[in-house]
Amino acid sequence: MTDPFTPTSKPDSDERLGGHQVCVVGAGYVGLTAAACLAHLGHNVTCVEASPHRLEVLRGGGIPIHEPGLADLVDEGVRNGRLRWAADVASGLGDAGIVLLCVGTPPRADGEPDLSQLADAGRQVARAASRDLVVVVKSTVPPGSCEAIELICADEADAGVTIRVASSPEFLRESRAVEDFLFPDRVVVGAEDLDVIDLVASLYPPASPVVRCDRRGAELVKYAANTFLAIKISFANEVAQLCDALGTNAMDVLDGVGSDSRIGRQFLKPGPGYGGSCLPKDVSGFVALGKSAGTWTSLACAAEEQNALARRSVAGRLELVIGPLRGKRIGLLGLAFKDGTDDVRDSPSMQIAKDLLAAGAVVCAYDPLAHGESAPVEVKRVTSPREVLTGAEAVVIGVDSPEYRNLDPIGVADLMSGDVVFDAAGVCDLDAWGRAGLNVYGVGRGTPMAFYPVVWAPLRWTVGAPVDSLD
Numbered sequence: 361m362t363d364p365f366t367p368t369s370k371p372d373s374d375e376r377l378g379g380h381q382v383c384v385v386g387a388g389y390v391g392l393t394a395a396a397c398l399a400h401l402g403h404n405v406t407c408v409e410a411s412p413h414r415l416e417v418l419r420g421g422g423i424p425i426h427e428p429g430l431a432d433l434v435d436e437g438v439r440n441g442r443l444r445w446a447a448d449v450a451s452g453l454g455d456a457g458i459v460l461l462c463v464g465t466p467p468r469a470d471g472e473p474d475l476s477q478l479a480d481a482g483r484q485v486a487r488a489a490s491r492d493l494v495v496v497v498k499s500t501v502p503p504g505s506c507e508a509i510e511l512i513c514a515d516e517a518d519a520g521v522t523i524r525v526a527s528s529p530e531f532l533r534e535s536r537a538v539e540d541f542l543f544p545d546r547v548v549v550g551a552e553d554l555d556v557i558d559l560v561a562s563l564y565p566p567a568s569p570v571v572r573c574d575r576r577g578a579e580l581v582k583y584a585a586n587t588f589l590a591i592k593i594s595f596a597n598e599v600a601q602l603c604d605a606l607g608t609n610a611m612d613v614l615d616g617v618g619s620d621s622r623i624g625r626q627f628l629k630p631g632p633g634y635g636g637s638c639l640p641k642d643v644s645g646f647v648a649l650g651k652s653a654g655t656w657t658s659l660a661c662a663a664e665e666q667n668a669l670a671r672r673s674v675a676g677r678l679e680l681v682i683g684p685l686r687g688k689r690i691g692l693l694g695l696a697f698k699d700g701t702d703d704v705r706d707s708p709s710m711q712i713a714k715d716l717l718a719a720g721a722v723v724c725a726y727d728p729l730a731h732g733e734s735a736p737v738e739v740k741r742v743t744s745p746r747e748v749l750t751g752a753e754a755v756v757i758g759v760d761s762p763e764y765r766n767l768d769p770i771g772v773a774d775l776m777s778g779d780v781v782f783d784a785a786g787v788c789d790l791d792a793w794g795r796a797g798l799n800v801y802g803v804g805r806g807t808p809m810a811f812y813p814v815v816w817a818p819l820r821w822t823v824g825a826p827v828d829s830l831d
């Protein structure tokens with residue numbers, strides 16, 4: 361990526377870029393990325409992190425998450441003095457005029473987000489504030505949350521201190537967080553006052569397209585965008601099921617569909633379904649929003665059903681091919697929710713591992729980055745694909761990664777004791793892997809085998825079946 365903010369092109373004074381004093385609350389994927397990128401853009405940032413472990417790593421010169429390019433930016437900010445750490449808001453707020461809330465909003469059992477971290481952070485900011493502030497909610501929150509946080513702040517702040525709350529949801533993708541923050545497709549800012557919108561917009565890279573709206577609108581953009589992406593992925597899986605049933609290849613079909621510029625190719629790829637900390641949570645949040653607002657979110661509900669099918673059908677489909685899984689050694693490539701991240705939150709691969717274990721399989725898994733502690737203890741973690749493949753009766757590929765794409769199928773066949781590969785992520789070249797003697801099954805790869813009966817309606821049409829027999 362070309363970075364317009366390299367030292368040579370960076371404006372020489374903080375003033376030209378705004379040089380705001382900013383406090384970022386939460387040093388997770390969103391907060392740490394925002395803090396480091398804002399420091400890179402010329403702002404003075406204090407990042408507050410409540411987790412002693414994360415703070416210790418940061419103070420020790422490391423970063424507690426895996427995110428390409430982030431360690432360098434953090435290092436740059438710490439060395440030039442624009443990025444500092446604090447253990448709590450009271451000590452980190454300092455002279456900040458803008459506070460970014462980047463705390464977690466995990467789903468509750470009923471699908472609605474748990475906003476307690478956000479409410480606590482708002483209280484802490486208000487109690488520590490000795491001057492007027494703009495608080496920007498970057499966490500994903502349902503419409504109305506910024507108004508609620510503003511009320512909490514008004515209750516907690518000293519008389520004479522005014523705290524105005526704006527919404528500016530984050531759209532970064534894990535594994536490309538720095539790139540997405542520095543080169544956003546758009547920045548969304550919602551506030552009640554135009555001066556607040558302008559102030560918040562001035563934090564971001566100067567060339568960013570800015571969508572300005574009210575707070576509820578900005579909050580809803582995030583839910584609607586993620587729900588649309590989830591529907592697109594689920595639609596690809598729906599097409600893939602049809603392709604399996606009809607014996608054709610979904611990659612080609614979806615390529616043809618996505619070539620239409622009104623549709624686009626991105627996210628039109630069949631696989632084990634969407635996962636991660638955002639899409640599943642935000643779709644269920646969207647559905648919950650519809651329920652509370654009295655509107656029917658049928659597309660979002662359908663995406664959830666399709667997604668459950670995509671991830672939960674893998675173990676059963678494997679069983680159809682190789683028989684009962686009990687006692688069989690199954691290799692699993694990939695545990696994180698996608699390639700290039702250590703994040704296993706709501707990961708389809710992790711669900712596949714659990715389903716394989718529940719069916720009695722002996723599961724041996726490899727993932728270069730995934731947090732080990734989140735995998736079920738029965739999963740044997742190994743440190744190379746070779747160890748996963750050695751002696752495996754079948755292998756499941758759960759994550760689309762260049763590392764698995766580039767595996768030599770002849771070598772794979774030599775190492776395995778069986779010959780079945782379930783390529784849930786769609787990485788294998790079917791011809792090459794087939795020539796190596798492997799039976800590759802996938803999602804929408806035109807390899808229906810034992811999975812679905814083929815209903816050959818077109819044949820009935822061509823032989824002139826009576827019209828009333830065709831429904």
Ligand SMILES: NC(=O)c1ccc[n+]([C@@H]2O[C@H](COP(=O)([O-])OP(=O)(O)OC[C@H]3O[C@@H](n4cnc5c(N)ncnc54)[C@H](O)[C@@H]3O)[C@@H](O)[C@H]2O)c1
Binds near residue numbers: 531638
């Ligand atoms: N991860 C993503 O890709 C992504 C993308 C866009 C939006 N979001 C949204 O952004 C929010 C944050 O997501 P995340 O993945 O960065 O979460 P995360 O859990 O990785 O990080 C949140 C951090 O906030 C810290 N924290 C909580 N309360 C605090 C407080 N009072 N003071 C200081 N630190 C505090 C936690 O210790 C944690 O380190 C969520 O609402 C999420 O839905 C996430």
